[in-house]
Amino acid sequence: MRAKIVLFTLAAVTTLTAPAFAGGIEKDINKRWLGAWVVTRSEMYSDCNAVYTQNRINGSLVSGRGARRFQPGELAKVTKVDAGRHRIDVRISLVEPVLLTYREGPFTLYDEASCRVELEVEVSRDQVKG
Numbered sequence: 001m002r003a004k005i006v007l008f009t010l011a012a013v014t015t016l017t018a019p020a021f022a023g024g025i026e027k028d029i030n031k032r033w034l035g036a037w038v039v040t041r042s043e044m045y046s047d048c049n050a051v052y053t054q055n056r057i058n059g060s061l062v063s064g065r066g067a068r069r070f071q072p073g074e075l076a077k078v079t080k081v082d083a084g085r086h087r088i089d090v091r092i093s094l095v096e097p098v099l100l101t102y103r104e105g106p107f108t109l110y111d112e113a114s115c116r117v118e119l120e121v122e123v124s125r126d127q128v129k130g
Helices: 009-016 025-033 125-129
Strands: 037-039 044-046 053-058 061-064 068-070 075-083 087-094 098-104 107-113 116-122
Touching: 025 075, 044 053, 044 061, 044 116
Parallel strands: 053 116
Antiparallel strands: 037 075, 044 068, 053 061, 075 087, 087 116, 098 107
């Protein structure tokens, strides 16, 4: 089964093939997706330390080095989109905080951690050239 990243990846790739690529591609993508709510469709990894954790996506492969693994179906908000020659970088913040446990004497305490992910979606040259 081929892993799909987020609902907007297909739309972003479609936008790349449009004639407006010369200078407006990043503006068009940001206008449409910045601040949007999305549901992830593949696994991803995050350190949940308020820093964006990189996840490289190439076809059906996802490679991330975060400490926590998230299953498909997470609700997230798009905070930034960058379009480059070979990839689209999408920064998302997961809505549901993670509780991190730590010990303080005889007590177990919990801290809420914000999980952020940067999806680096590889795009073929043919799609960019279009």
